[in-house]
Amino acid sequence: MDPLQEDAYGATNSTAAGDDDDDDSPKIIIHPGISDKEKESVDNRQKRILEVLQTSGIKTGKAPVVAVLGSGGGLRAAIACQGVLGELNCAGILDLTTYLAGVSGSTWCMSSLYARDNWQSHLVEAEEELKVRLQETSWNLDTALKGIWEAADQLEDYSLTDVWQYSLVYYMTKELLGSSLSQVRAQSEKGVVPYPIFAAIDNSLLSEWKEKKSLETWFEFTPHVAGYPLPGAYVRTTHFGSKFNGGKLIKKEKEKDFAYLRALWGSALADKETTQKTILHFFLTIFEKYGIRNYLTRILFAQYESRDEPDPESDKFLTMLSLDEKEKLNILEVLHEDHLDQSFPPGEKSTILTSDSENTFTQISMGDQLYSVGSLFFPFKTWTILKPFWTWTWGSTNNFLYQHEDLKDKPLEGMESKEKLHLMDAGLAINSPYPLVLPPVRDTQLILSFDFSEGDPFETIKATAEYCNAHDIPFPEVDVAKLNREAEAPSDFYIFEGKKGPVVMHFPLFNKVNCGSREDISKMANTYRTFQLGQYSQEDVHQLLELSKANVKNNKEKIMEKIYALAKEALQSDK
Template sequence: MTDKPQQAAFTTKSRPGKQNERSDISVHFGISEEEKVAVQNRGKKVLMALQKLGINTKKGPVVSVLVSGGGLRAAIACQGVLTELSHLGILDMVTYIAGVSGSTWCMASLYTQSDDGWKDLWKAECELQRRLRENSWDFFIALNKLCKAAERDDYSLTDFWSHSFVYYLTKELMDFRLSHVKHQSVMGTVPYPIFATISQELKIGEKKNLKAWFEFTPDWAGYSTLGYSEPGAYVSTPHCGSKFEGGKLIKQEPERDFSYLRALCGSALADKDIVVQYIKDFFKKFMDLESMQRSVLIAEPDGINLKDILEELFNLMATFQTDGDCLPSLAKLQHTMSGDKNFDEAAAYVTKLTELLSRTDKDEQRQLFHELLIKTWKKDLMEKSHISSYLNFLWKTICCLLSWTWGTTNNFLYKAEDIEDKHLTGGQNLHLMDAGLAINSAYPLVLPPVRNSDIILSFDFSEGDPFMTITETENYCKSCNIPFPPVDKDRLKQDADAPWDCYVFEGEKGPVVMHFPLFNRVNCGSAGIIKEKWKTYETFRFRDYSDDEVIQLLKDSKLNVNKNKDRILAKISELSKATS
């Protein structure tokens, strides 16, 4: 017996599907009219691929490929999977590719390819290997990009993550935008892409809120349809990030590029302490850059040296975020400020803050630190500086670290009259995060009634429980009254340490799900080797993979496809007959 669906996230005063007069915002069930055209045209390509294999049918099934999160491991494994699916002719039968977290790093790169590039994904795989092997990452390019990003009102730690962590690991920056894929997708020459995130506003505490899923496609971005009773709310993809009020466009902002979208989808926030340490280490690289020290970039007019003060402030905010002892950092900061008349007020406030710290809770401490930042930052220092853009980047990053601000974007539903849920319309901004914090696979975006997949090929690169995405999706579907095949949890629990390479779940209703754990008995051989593989390819590995490690990971991921080619094609053929 299924649980009762949750209260509607979107209660509209207008008929679902009706768009406002500008057609920038839409509230509708299921997929948009633009996506319907893309899917219809893709269906023609799918039909041709089926006929090449001797599968005679008038209509092919909707095949969705899900690629999970998992950092750089997921990005490389995703490339291996898609290359092998392409090589075997199966990718031509796929309608949707939906990615979460690290897999979107691969997806973004592939969707910059031309149609010819999609015909031979081996070239994209070779290019990935070349980038990783040659370490094509440039510190000064990252710095320049960060200074430019900090000019935006919605600068957040996602921008920092994009041009430091994601760029450092993938060795790639992209100015290409998701809306640029629209031509390919509407013609049906490529599978329709779905990039998954979640909204921080709707993810309350540790509860994986059912309403929190936020998708990006070439046509629309927004909150997906939830269950059979709640429509989704969307903004046209080129306008995602622009300012809206009351459903009307107030100020158009440039569409964010793929580099930012990859950071947004893959912000890897599951382990906050590790993330803070990484940001701290990278920030120090910027501060200690040798060429900066030889120039007057840090040494400001009148002998004022901001380097030590900024660095101590950053260390203080990092310590606060990781629940460390802030008193030593405050003492160092006060010592650094003492004797400098420009910071007399801030130094005096440090004394007061030190006395109050032990008598306040976390939220109150954050307010005290915020006031300290206000008293420390001097506008005239920026005006005198020859490197105001650099100082602005440093300062904004410190402020974002204190508030732990990620994925800031303008809320397109701000004061929207057709939406009664105040969680959605009350704030000018919304904050988007890594969907790995939800299910780590984009099942909710391809299941009925959103996209009505007939078969889901789920390639799971998640570290830890190889069946977590399956069991959590089953729970999600029960809560939303969505059909999902039965899951034998006892069997999955027995197989957790050494899973097989493919599991098929099917029932009387809902899609057929084929689940492929990355490391398994077939490509590894034993539980011991599987365990060693996870140590080698751990999610929070911040050093480069060797060329041999990249090649082996590609080989393992491809084997999961190759060994199960006949099972996949047999199931697609069976479902094709059912839809003929």
């Protein structure tokens, strides 16, 4: 092993010690490496890959480890990831893939697929289902508001991730997945599909990432464990979110389902102010659609006017309502006349069921459907639901390392003092999960990087090169100046190779091969924005799928050539 790898990761090519007992035992694993179950799953996958290679006439004693990476990018990334995986499957490349790792929007696609049994054999059906689902009005306001209210009312770790789950993620993907990571173990362990890795980062360590690209910032989820891959601290996936103290289980919580996890993996893509405005704009758009925007705005303004002391954070929220002075005066006039219930549009009516200083419950009748708001969303005194906006709290969960003694003299020392973790979108660090497939324990030899990012199509690989350089991690040399020159009109394929580290093949989503001119590339990027609140037409979805597939179709021979070359190199090294 290269000593630089060993220094950077503090790990060797061994699996985590002593974790081969009951897969659902409440155990904390403090050791570098991968779990025994992941090793078993990957071994079974490699056996299948060897069979495929032999069928193709490639003789080798060891299959190369190929990792497919999907970047973030909201619904654009989710759709494009679906297209890429479908075409990789048609080309026979997915059969040669060991790992599938994703960040943010790509995890929306991945979780939807892994919720299916043996999904690799059903990608055509999954694509057709996606086209239909995104056209249906399957998002339900009552379901969203009820979900947010119940999370705020019942969950000790309620945060903006719960709001994000039922608002933007549910609205954009049109589905709430009830299955969990532990339920997809069987197909992973049998090796019938690539082993999945889902990326997040620890928000409390984000400042360290910005200063020195800290290894410990990254947090991963697999079907078997969740935790910090570098230097190695995990909990069983089934016990992620449960309460531990000193390594012992204190309170078992229900396993987090995909609906919540995909909100965690795809949360807070932008800075605080941008994301606040996006969430608020979403709700105001929905409220206006259902004819209740004015009513809820007035409830909000009444709350602010009744404050005993100024609250700068609340003032920021009120400012984001974008009310001018005339609108504020009109609202005050209505409030003083006590005509709140007259703020509904003609033909709609409200009925105040209960009213007191702590709880106001209002039902709004529109046609045959009844919507419950008020205490369900904006109670007068109990601002539980809105509290995370003021504190900007995301991804709250019990810290499984709390009071754990084995962290002394380790890179994560200090984590044992924190009762809560705050996890969020890994795109805030690097918008692609390179750090999760680069550790030597995973032995990745070829990375197929599909970049669905908004903006610079090379930002992920430049950021990864910088990260690797900071920690002496083997990675191909990247000509930053050349990539900057081509950023506005990139090609559809780039290959980066070095004497050490994996070979990287990089595929920008919008490029001069599948789009055309620089103007056409810009037009496509504008059509498929990250925060796309409007509904894509069927033509839009079809076009995006085809654009993403083209990057595979046009380069499948190059990909296969490299996989075959790596397999033959392995055969030579065995002799």
